[in-house]
Amino acid sequence: MTLLSDMISASAHLNNSNQLPSDEYDRRIRELVEYFRRLQSTKALDSLVSDKSVLDPLLGATLVKDAMLRLDPSCAVFTSSHLLLVRLCLQAKAYSCALPVLNKQICHFPISLGRSSSEPSVLCADHGSAVSFMTEAAGVSSKLSYREYLQYFLYGGMVYMALKKWRNALHFLGIVISTPSTSSVSLIMVEAYKKWVLVGLLEKGKLCSPPSITVPHVTKVYQSLAKPYIILARAFERGDLKRLNAEIDAAKGVWCADNNVGLVSQVVGAFFSQTVIKLGKTFAALTVADLSKQVFPSPVCADITGSAVSSLIMSHALSATLVQTKDHARSSMLRFSSINSLPRLSHELDLQSQLEQEMRLMETLVINLGETNNNLGLSDEYVDSLNKGQAWSGSSEVNPILGEEGGLEMDEDLMGDMS
Amino acid sequence: MDLPPLTMELLSQLVASNAPPSQLYEALSRYELQACLLSTGGDSTLLSLFYSSFFLVHLLTDQVSEGRALTKRIPEALLHQDPSLQNCLTLLRAVWQTQHGQVYQILRGLPWPDVLQPLVRRYESFYQDKTLIAVSRSYEAIRLATAATHLGLDEQLAEKEDPNIISNFTKCGWTWDPESKLLYPKPIVVSPAEPQSSDGIRKAMAMLGTHAV
Numbered sequence: 354m355t356l357l358s359d360m361i362s363a364s365a366h367l368n369n370s371n372q373l374p375s376d377e378y379d380r381r382i383r384e385l386v387e388y389f390r391r392l393q394s395t396k397a398l399d400s401l402v403s404d405k406s407v408l409d410p411l412l413g414a415t416l417v418k419d420a421m422l423r424l425d426p427s428c429a430v431f432t433s434s435h436l437l438l439v440r441l442c443l444q445a446k447a448y449s450c451a452l453p454v455l456n457k458q459i460c461h462f463p464i465s466l467g468r469s470s471s472e473p474s475v476l477c478a479d480h481g482s483a484v485s486f487m488t489e490a491a492g493v494s495s496k497l498s499y500r501e502y503l504q505y506f507l508y509g510g511m512v513y514m515a516l517k518k519w520r521n522a523l524h525f526l527g528i529v530i531s532t533p534s535t536s537s538v539s540l541i542m543v544e545a546y547k548k549w550v551l552v553g554l555l556e557k558g559k560l561c562s563p564p565s566i567t568v569p570h571v572t573k574v575y576q577s578l579a580k581p582y583i584i585l586a587r588a589f590e591r592g593d594l595k596r597l598n599a600e601i602d603a604a605k606g607v608w609c610a611d612n613n614v615g616l617v618s619q620v621v622g623a624f625f626s627q628t629v630i631k632l633g634k635t636f637a638a639l640t641v642a643d644l645s646k647q648v649f650p651s652p653v654c655a656d657i658t659g660s661a662v663s664s665l666i667m668s669h670a671l672s673a674t675l676v677q678t679k680d681h682a683r684s685s686m687l688r689f690s691s692i693n694s695l696p697r698l699s700h701e702l703d704l705q706s707q708l709e710q711e712m713r714l715m716e717t718l719v720i721n722l723g724e725t726n727n728n729l730g731l732s733d734e735y736v737d738s739l740n741k742g743q744a745w746s747g748s749s750e751v752n753p754i755l756g757e758e759g760g761l762e763m764d765e766d767l768m769g770d771m772s
Numbered sequence: 773m774d775l776p777p778l779t780m781e782l783l784s785q786l787v788a789s790n791a792p793p794s795q796l797y798e799a800l801s802r803y804e805l806q807a808c809l810l811s812t813g814g815d816s817t818l819l820s821l822f823y824s825s826f827f828l829v830h831l832l833t834d835q836v837s838e839g840r841a842l843t844k845r846i847p848e849a850l851l852h853q854d855p856s857l858q859n860c861l862t863l864l865r866a867v868w869q870t871q872h873g874q875v876y877q878i879l880r881g882l883p884w885p886d887v888l889q890p891l892v893r894r895y896e897s898f899y900q901d902k903t904l905i906a907v908s909r910s911y912e913a914i915r916l917a918t919a920a921t922h923l924g925l926d927e928q929l930a931e932k933e934d935p936n937i938i939s940n941f942t943k944c945g946w947t948w949d950p951e952s953k954l955l956y957p958k959p960i961v962v963s964p965a966e967p968q969s970s971d972g973i974r975k976a977m978a979m980l981g982t983h984a985v
Contacts, residue, residue, distance in 0.1 A: 411808050411845065446844040449835070516837045664870040667906035676912045679953045688912065702961070 414441035428457040430487035432494030439508040460721035503541040519556035531564040546575040550582040551616040558627030560586035633689035642684040793832040876924030908957040
């Protein structure tokens with residue numbers, strides 16, 4: 354329990370430390386880093402993930418989240434704590450606890466400071482970016498593997514799925530399935546592809562192709578290993594409810610084995626909404642009675658269909674409006690008129706809000722891109738290639754790496770002493 | 773931790789306070805750890821009140837999925853025995869299935885503890901407002917009885933075209949046509965929660981211009 358008490362006391366110092374004098378602030382940050390090191394070395398929180406009886410994982414998730422955000426509010430450097438947090442949140446079913454970290458853009462891995470270790474970064478110094486102090490040497494992250502990277506994005510996708518944020522889930526799963534691989538495909542990637550198919554049906558109503566950067570042979574492997582999912586998606590796309598139900602029944606064992614029963618049941622629920630949305634691409638308007646005939650193979654009461662359609666519109670799943678008539682016996686009219694369904698001002702406000710979000714994202718990316726560019730410029734590989742460029746510029750031949758312009762303005766080998 | 777311990781008095785004060793929902797959510801979130809540690813052998817009345825309030829605040833901040841996740845974190849024994857938490861589960865089901873009529877019935881008809889009443893009333897009002905906005909955007913013409921059902925108003929009075937019921941809608945700018953006996957909603961526009969900066973679009977466009985290759 355020593356570690357637990359240490360964790361609680363360290364986390365108590367996490368908050369309200371913005372107004373501290375710099376030496377006290379530095380001391381607390383060091384304490385926090387030490388706390389992180391201990392978390393990594395003892396694997397105490399891993400035991401919370403695997404054995405719930407030790408302590409509720411919610412405690413671990415809250416502590417790790419607070420510590421991560423305190424140490425690096427941008428969370429732009431991928432650390433082993435990212436994975437730990439998401440695992441704890443899934444275990445604790447505290448999905449929204451992971452969002453402050455999951456919603457941040459990851460732009461860097463912790464850099465190794467092998468070359469410039471003579472100048473270790475001072476924690477209390479002003480840092481333009483977290484990448485300068487979230488280094489391997491700082492000990493805030495254990496050694497990361499390819500597997501952990503894939504796991505983080507798969508689990509992150511699962512958190513978004515639990516919160517029904519399908520678009521974000523697709524983005525995270527897309528990162529997993531498009532990760533470059535040389536020969537074999539990781540099982541984690543196959544798992545992610547299976548979920549990708551189901552989430553694609555829920556979000557877009559169709560079988561989504563993997564991101565364009567996915568290697569073609571990897572896509573073929575996915576398709577052969579996830580056949581029941583592809584068949585299910587095809588039945589969904591065809592709009593054949595009977596066939597869809599038959600396929601779901603036929604592969605029950607597969608969904609259970611893959612822990613995808615919940616997602617598959619939601620796919621059946623989404624069939625109605627996606628079919629109605631597709632009808633909107635053909636018809637400008639339909640009576641609810643006609644809609645019912647188009648969607649359901651067996652007769653369904655128009656009131657039930659009407660109430661389901663009204664729920665779809667109110668939840669913003671469908672862009673349309675309903676027109677009721679005085680006569681109860683006459684069916685309501687459904688108008689697929691996305692442009693007229695909302696006033697112009699509302700569209701503009703939504704658009705402005707989206708643009709502002711995109712702007713913030715762009716700003717973050719631009720800052721991190723500059724940082725990455727800077728780090729690459731100081732890397733051994735780049736300095737070596739510059740040296741080679743120098744050598745090539747001495748001769749009359751064109752440098753194959755830098756082209757005709759590379760190294761022409763270098764009067765002397767400024768970086769020579771660093772190689 | 774700097775937080776005062778979770779007690780009935782503190783919780784009652786929080787629930788009765790008129791703090792904005794987001795602040796209530798933040799305050800109660802901080803106490804979940806304490807509740808979690810209390811769950812083994814703690815005061816079940818206090819836990820029931822905490823989890824019920826926290827659940828209602830989730831709904832009040834329009835976080836239905838997170839509210840559902842919270843019900844999975846509540847100790848199972850407590851969840852199955854406590855009537856207030858059972859009410860929360862019934863309410864969750866109705867909200868999840870967008871059964872408007874049922875939601876009002878649950879909020880008004882089921883026995884909620886007195887301490888929770890301020891939150892229950894706040895949620896009822898929030899749900900009514902939210903539904904009014906949704907109905908105004910979803911229907912071009914709507915029968916009075918249907919609109920009344922969505923907003924939890926008296927359906928029988930609505931069938932009789934009660935002027936008080938009609939005025940609930942006309943004061944929002946909706947039009948009532950006595951000939952066709954239909955309401956014609958005026959879509960209600962809600963500004964995004966964040967304050968709109970006047971030069972937001974200009975900045976975004978400038979960035980696109982600067983960084984586009």
